[in-house]
Amino acid sequence: MILSISRLIPTLSTCSSFFTRRRLAHFTFFKDQPDPSYGPTKEMNLCQTIQNTIDITLGNDHTAIVFGEDVAFGGVFRCTADLRQKYGADRVFNTPLCEQGIIGFGIGAAVAGTTAIAEIQFADYIFPAYDQIVNEAAKYRYRSQNLFNCGRLTIRAPWGAVGHGALYHSQSPEAQFMHTPGIKVVIPRSAIQAKGLLLSCIKDDNPCIFFEPKILYRSAKEDVPLKEYTIPLSKAEIISEGTDITLVSWGTQVHVLREVAQLAAKENISCEVIDLRTIVPWDVDTICQSVSKTGRLLISHEAPITGGVGAEIAATVSRECFLNLEAPVERICGYDIHPIPHVFEPFYFPSKWRCLDAIKRMMNF
Amino acid sequence: MQRWPGKVYSRLYRPIMYQLTKRYQSTAAKFDSSALPGTSPVDNVPITTKLEFLPSKAKSIILNIGLWTQMFSDNQLIKMYKDMTMLETMDNILFQSQRQERISFYMTHRGEEATQIGSAAALDSGDLVYAQYREAGILLYRGYKLHQFIDQSNEKCVVCYFGDGATSESDAHAAFNFAATLEVPIIFICRNNGYAISTPSKDQYHSDGIASRGTGYGMMAIRVDGHDLFAVYNANKAARQMAVNENKPILIEVMVDRFGPHSTSDDSSAYRSEEKMRHHAKTIDPIERVRRYMDVRGCWNNEKEKTWRKEATDMVLKELEQCEHIKRASITIMFDNVFEKVEPHLQKQMHELMQHVQQNHEASFLTLLSKYEQSCVPDK
Numbered sequence: 122m123i124l125s126i127s128r129l130i131p132t133l134s135t136c137s138s139f140f141t142r143r144r145l146a147h148f149t150f151f152k153d154q155p156d157p158s159y160g161p162t163k164e165m166n167l168c169q170t171i172q173n174t175i176d177i178t179l180g181n182d183h184t185a186i187v188f189g190e191d192v193a194f195g196g197v198f199r200c201t202a203d204l205r206q207k208y209g210a211d212r213v214f215n216t217p218l219c220e221q222g223i224i225g226f227g228i229g230a231a232v233a234g235t236t237a238i239a240e241i242q243f244a245d246y247i248f249p250a251y252d253q254i255v256n257e258a259a260k261y262r263y264r265s266q267n268l269f270n271c272g273r274l275t276i277r278a279p280w281g282a283v284g285h286g287a288l289y290h291s292q293s294p295e296a297q298f299m300h301t302p303g304i305k306v307v308i309p310r311s312a313i314q315a316k317g318l319l320l321s322c323i324k325d326d327n328p329c330i331f332f333e334p335k336i337l338y339r340s341a342k343e344d345v346p347l348k349e350y351t352i353p354l355s356k357a358e359i360i361s362e363g364t365d366i367t368l369v370s371w372g373t374q375v376h377v378l379r380e381v382a383q384l385a386a387k388e389n390i391s392c393e394v395i396d397l398r399t400i401v402p403w404d405v406d407t408i409c410q411s412v413s414k415t416g417r418l419l420i421s422h423e424a425p426i427t428g429g430v431g432a433e434i435a436a437t438v439s440r441e442c443f444l445n446l447e448a449p450v451e452r453i454c455g456y457d458i459h460p461i462p463h464v465f466e467p468f469y470f471p472s473k474w475r476c477l478d479a480i481k482r483m484m485n486f
Numbered sequence: 487m488q489r490w491p492g493k494v495y496s497r498l499y500r501p502i503m504y505q506l507t508k509r510y511q512s513t514a515a516k517f518d519s520s521a522l523p524g525t526s527p528v529d530n531v532p533i534t535t536k537l538e539f540l541p542s543k544a545k546s547i548i549l550n551i552g553l554w555t556q557m558f559s560d561n562q563l564i565k566m567y568k569d570m571t572m573l574e575t576m577d578n579i580l581f582q583s584q585r586q587e588r589i590s591f592y593m594t595h596r597g598e599e600a601t602q603i604g605s606a607a608a609l610d611s612g613d614l615v616y617a618q619y620r621e622a623g624i625l626l627y628r629g630y631k632l633h634q635f636i637d638q639s640n641e642k643c644v645v646c647y648f649g650d651g652a653t654s655e656s657d658a659h660a661a662f663n664f665a666a667t668l669e670v671p672i673i674f675i676c677r678n679n680g681y682a683i684s685t686p687s688k689d690q691y692h693s694d695g696i697a698s699r700g701t702g703y704g705m706m707a708i709r710v711d712g713h714d715l716f717a718v719y720n721a722n723k724a725a726r727q728m729a730v731n732e733n734k735p736i737l738i739e740v741m742v743d744r745f746g747p748h749s750t751s752d753d754s755s756a757y758r759s760e761e762k763m764r765h766h767a768k769t770i771d772p773i774e775r776v777r778r779y780m781d782v783r784g785c786w787n788n789e790k791e792k793t794w795r796k797e798a799t800d801m802v803l804k805e806l807e808q809c810e811h812i813k814r815a816s817i818t819i820m821f822d823n824v825f826e827k828v829e830p831h832l833q834k835q836m837h838e839l840m841q842h843v844q845q846n847h848e849a850s851f852l853t854l855l856s857k858y859e860q861s862c863v864p865d866k
Contacts, residue, residue, distance in 0.1 A: 190651075194684040194757040215689040217654035218682050249656060427831070456835045458824050465820040467854055468839060474846050 147470050148376045152343050153313050159346035168338040170312040170345050171200040174319045177349050179208045182236050186212045189223055189240030197242060198279060198338050224250035228258050231274035241278040244332055245292040258328040259303030272326035280332035281373055282423050287463040293424040298330055299401040305329040305354060306400040310375040312343045317352030325354060334372045357404035363393035366417040366480055369408060371397040374421050381476045390484055400430055409441045416447035417483045421471045426454035448486035451479045573623045578669055578733035643671035643729040651682025653696050665735035666703040672735040673725045679744035684757040697739035705735050712742030713772040816859040
């Protein structure tokens, strides 16, 4: 079918790839500076950093394997690009289209002594593997009383809102895994963080789920140290200090909160912004110490509010910091609808405006 | 060699001989199948000492016990056959009816028809039968009327489409197995185009395609040239007839090629030769094939082709343009249909959102809002 070019041109701008869609991003990416002691760096975005991290792992650990759907040609987000040519088909390979199989296989490989890095193509698709994760991976060490474990398993999945992901390419299911003892859940906010955290997950002797904010794959460009380095798990990071209110989030939403902090500063409200980083086991001490200082806590996450990670943090802080609280703990999150309806994404979202409103409410409580 | 005292020797002789002969006997012992628990229905299957695996594409072995067919007249044979098949038909239909809540309960006799009818036929008509629950066949043989069993049928079937990649999901296994065991009128149509995004079929399965799985589930299957409109039609027509009339699932594996990429997010040159695909497309384009047939048949020509193509293009572009000017639906719709009604907690969230929307006068936000239909929040 031949279309004349003049007819085609108006449509070209909308028929572009996953990432170059012309839509206003709901956030501004805040770049971090690398630790100078880590030596030489290279400007890389998040997906290049992930690729670099897996490359380092495959290079240093001869037992390491990477597998999942479409992993062989480089992955739908190019996170495994060129690895098959470098390390061979035995170590970088496609699996059949079956998440239950991918994780089940990964568990077995890990138990047998392989560093298994399993990719789930989108976090939205992790649910067929839920039984394997909850009933097998999470319980492996416990049910055998440490005779066996699958600690060498790391599961990676693209996560969170991307602007046009609709119902099945936007989900952030971390709460569903926080509720399962025995697995660790980690979410980086940037490329530099991702490398250190992913390497920690891979080295950690517990099965870990590493959710990668897909909207940051291309846009999160930073000067990432080339050497191998780790960032400790279960340690939240205070990104900017403040005295009036503590803001907590993870992943993409951290950047929204950073902007909110800037907007709040214009109204003389001093915000302490914390990136939780590890969802479970989470850093209770850092959060509670901060709230004891500021007296106010706002938790914000993309996932729907009811039963989200924010609920767990709010309950714990309410108990630990009860006498220090100046206002009730607030959560600004997605609504309790399916994340995320395509055309309504800007309204579903815990936007900077909604967060700012909440901050003012708490300051005036 | 020191001679052992006779007493010791005789004392030891018996236990030693017993041990030696015992071992010898155990290895040479004939297998006594009566020592096995006789509860398995395959009690009489001979046991082998050979370690032998069935090949991965084994043909199933069917046991044929001697048939004394001469003792039946044609009429008797026909009556037995009709009763067996009527039982089967009734089973298919009534089981389905229960699933559709048209009758409250049913138990089928699948596999036991020969047992039912064969045994009933061997009885005298005056013999008293005490039945358990799976003996409707005996009643049938003896003249129990169909309407007394309650008989209804359904003319519709379900069709399920999926790709070759999807068959690797556990869902597919469950679906095939359930459809086959529950005997439902479903046509499973697998569009096997050789790729699941970038994953070629050699990484997806090592079986003989998807059609071969049919027998694994006890489901009929067929493989069709998906580029041939008429072949696909005929296979589906035949499958539908079987599905609806016989209440069984059919698996159709349609072999096609995915000429384009997986989606607009995929650049297929990263994993296959676009040159090759373009060349291949020219030779087997299904549209071309139909077109050529129509040309030969005389109902189409170049003139008509040109006119129609232009008309089609115009229609699509016109719709596209029109759609771009339509406003997006009202924001409150995003709370609809999560549940049947908008539950109280969602109503609360909706009101919070609308309040927030009304209070936000930031320029970029207002621009965004103008793309949506005005929202009308229902009263609390």
